[in-house]
Amino acid sequence: xxxxxxxxxxxxxxxxxxxxxxxxxxxxxxxxxxxxxxxxxxxxxxxxxxxxxxxxxxxxxxxxxxxxxxxxxxxxxxxxxxxxxxxxxxxxxxxxxxxxxxxxxxxxxxxxxxxxxxxxxxxxxxxxxxxxxxxxxxxxxxxxxxxxxxxxxxxxxxxxxxxxxxxxxxxxxxxxxxxxxxxxxxxxxxxxxxxxxxxxxxxxxxxxxxxxxxxxxxxxxxxxxxxxxxxxxxxxxxxxxxxxxxxxxxxxxxxxxxxxxxxxxxxxxxxxxxxxxxxxxxxxxxxxxxxxxxxxxxxxxxxxxx
Numbered sequence: 001x002x003x004x005x006x007x008x009x010x011x012x013x014x015x016x017x018x019x020x021x022x023x024x025x026x027x028x029x030x031x032x033x034x035x036x037x038x039x040x041x042x043x044x045x046x047x048x049x050x051x052x053x054x055x056x057x058x059x060x061x062x063x064x065x066x067x068x069x070x071x072x073x074x075x076x077x078x079x080x081x082x083x084x085x086x087x088x089x090x091x092x093x094x095x096x097x098x099x100x101x102x103x104x105x106x107x108x109x110x111x112x113x114x115x116x117x118x119x120x121x122x123x124x125x126x127x128x129x130x131x132x133x134x135x136x137x138x139x140x141x142x143x144x145x146x147x148x149x150x151x152x153x154x155x156x157x158x159x160x161x162x163x164x165x166x167x168x169x170x171x172x173x174x175x176x177x178x179x180x181x182x183x184x185x186x187x188x189x190x191x192x193x194x195x196x197x198x199x200x201x202x203x204x205x206x207x208x209x210x211x212x213x214x215x216x217x218x219x220x221x222x223x224x225x226x227x228x229x230x231x232x233x234x235x236x237x238x239x240x241x242x243x244x245x246x247x248x249x250x251x252x253x254x255x256x257x258x259x260x261x262x263x264x265x266x267x268x269x270x271x272x273x274x275x276x277x278x279x280x281x282x283x284x285x286x287x288x289x290x291x292x293x294x295x296x297x298x299x300x301x302x303x304x305x306x
Contacts, residue, residue: 006188009263009270017258026254029215033257037198039264044173044181046200048207051257052214055162055184055197056091057250062158062180062199063095065209066130068245070227074156074179076101080129085115088134092160096132104128111295114141121149130156133178135164138274138302139294140174147177158182162197165190166271169298175200185256190270190301191263193256209245217247274302 021027033051041049052058066076076082078100084093086105096103106123109116113136120131131150133141141159150157161167161175162184168174175181180203185196201207205227212228215221219242224232232239278300285291294303 009192009266010259013262013265014259017262018255021255021258024254028254029251029257030254032254032261033252036257036260036264039261040183040198041200043264043267044176044200046176046181047202048200048204050199050207050210050214051252051260052197052199053250053252054195055160055182055186055189056089057248058162058182058184058197058199059091059160060095060098060248061210061213061250062182063099063101064213064246064248065180065206066156067099068209068213069205071205073154076129081125081127082130082132083120083123083128084132085134085136087113087136088160089162092132092134101130102127108136110292112139112142112297113137113294114139114297115146117142117145117149120146124149124153124155128153128155130158132158132160134160135167135174137294138164138167138278138300139296140164140167140169140298140300141177142297143169143172143177162189164301166267166301167299174298174301176202179203180206185260185263190274191260191267193260193263194253196252196256196260212245213247214249215247215251216249217243217245219244271301275300278303 037049037051069075081102081104082096083104083106085108087108104123106119107116135141157178159175159178159181161181164174165183180199180201183198185191185193199210208222208226208228211221219229219232219239222228229244282293
């Protein structure tokens with residue numbers, strides 16, 4: 001039998017959204033991306049959302065942004081120690097290496113597939129500056145315990161939530177427990193926008209930094225008063241080509257934003273179906289001698305088998 005890892009979730013709503021973008025003649029990031037960012041932030045309960053080209057790009061920008069913040073307590077520098085779980089996707093790790101950070105791998109709890117909390121506690125030293133958690137395969141970390149571990153330490157927490165959109169822990173969305181959280185909307189994930197990703201944060205300075213480094217490091221997309229350059233010039237030409245940070249070009253397509261608006265409306269039902277599928281798998285494989293069940297932390301958005 002052929003069991004697909006993912007299936008198409010688009011219907012006429014997404015196709016019409018794409019056609020409207022085509023008819024508009026504007027394909028680069030614009031009003032539909034901005035609308036999707038507002039909708040996504042609202043869904044997650046975050047103040048700000050920045051859409052990018054992929055979840056991998058979201059991870060890259062989160063790490064990069066922490067090198068440019070004016071708040072020295074959470075600013076990173078080359079050589080700082082960062083704790084990550086030993087199981088994740090490659091582009092959780094690569095931005096850390098690319099920015100010269102010292103990666104400290106901590107093993108996972110085989111029951112939850114997320115960070116082993118005892119090993120996390122033992123791995124933290126005076127050199128630890130960042131914990132980059134990963135909510136794996138639809139399952140949130142135990143953030144109450146993590147926050148208790150780091151409560152009296154100057155350690156920044158961020159989340160890779162690319163696989164766990166819609167997971168909930170203590171009535172709060174996974175991806176919003178850290179200073180920033182990343183999400184993916186690749187074809188096989190909870191929602192699909194062609195390629196695409198998002199970063200959520202409640203921190204206004206980091207939000208402004210992310211806006212700049214998403215697109216060339218310029219000021220064009222920043223508010224008139226912002227926490228990167230202060231107050232922008234009234235000369236639109238100057239601000240259109242004013243480059244102030246070492247940026248990238250990881251902007252999303254306007255079509256991806258338009259699709260995201262429609263997909264986000266369907267997300268509650270997608271999560272419901274994923275949870276039903278997880279319960280079905282748990283039921284039929286419960287007594288299997290060679291398989292173990294991933295144990296749920298809070299309310300998952302889909303579980304896995306070991």
